[in-house]
Amino acid sequence: MSKATIKLETLSCPSCLQKIESAVKGLDGIDKNSVKVLFNSSKVKANFEEDKIAIEEIEKAIEDLGYPVIKSKVKAA
Numbered sequence: 191m192s193k194a195t196i197k198l199e200t201l202s203c204p205s206c207l208q209k210i211e212s213a214v215k216g217l218d219g220i221d222k223n224s225v226k227v228l229f230n231s232s233k234v235k236a237n238f239e240e241d242k243i244a245i246e247e248i249e250k251a252i253e254d255l256g257y258p259v260i261k262s263k264v265k266a267a
Contacts, residue, residue, distance in 0.1 A: 191221065191267040194245055196234040196252065197260040201227075206257065210234060213251050219243030237267050 201207060207227045214234060215222045219242025226235045234252065238245075249259045 191237050192240050192264050193224075193267040194234075194236050194238060194248060195263045196236075196245075196249060197262070198232045198234065198252065199258045199260060201229055201232045201257070204229060209255055210252055210257060213255055214248060217243055217248060217251055220248070240264075 198210075201210075207229050211225055211227045214220060214227075214236055215225050217238075219239045221237040221239075224235070224237035227233075228235065236248065238248065245262050245264050249262060253259055
């Protein structure tokens with residue numbers, strides 16, 4: 191299991207947070223209980239299984255909603 195921290199451009203509304211959270215939770219290989227979207231710091235944190243999903247796929251799911259990803263960090267959980 192790996193831990194991702196994804197920095198986004200500034201989030202402007204709480205409903206953005208819910209959209210991002212449900213999109214990330216819907217991906218295969220994500221630990222649904224670990225998904226947290228931090229509104230004030232515009233970050234998404236999630237644990238995921240690298241053999242099932244790549245960080246790029248998580249970023250793409252967020253960017254497909256229209257939220258640019260600034261950078262991502264992955265470390266072993």
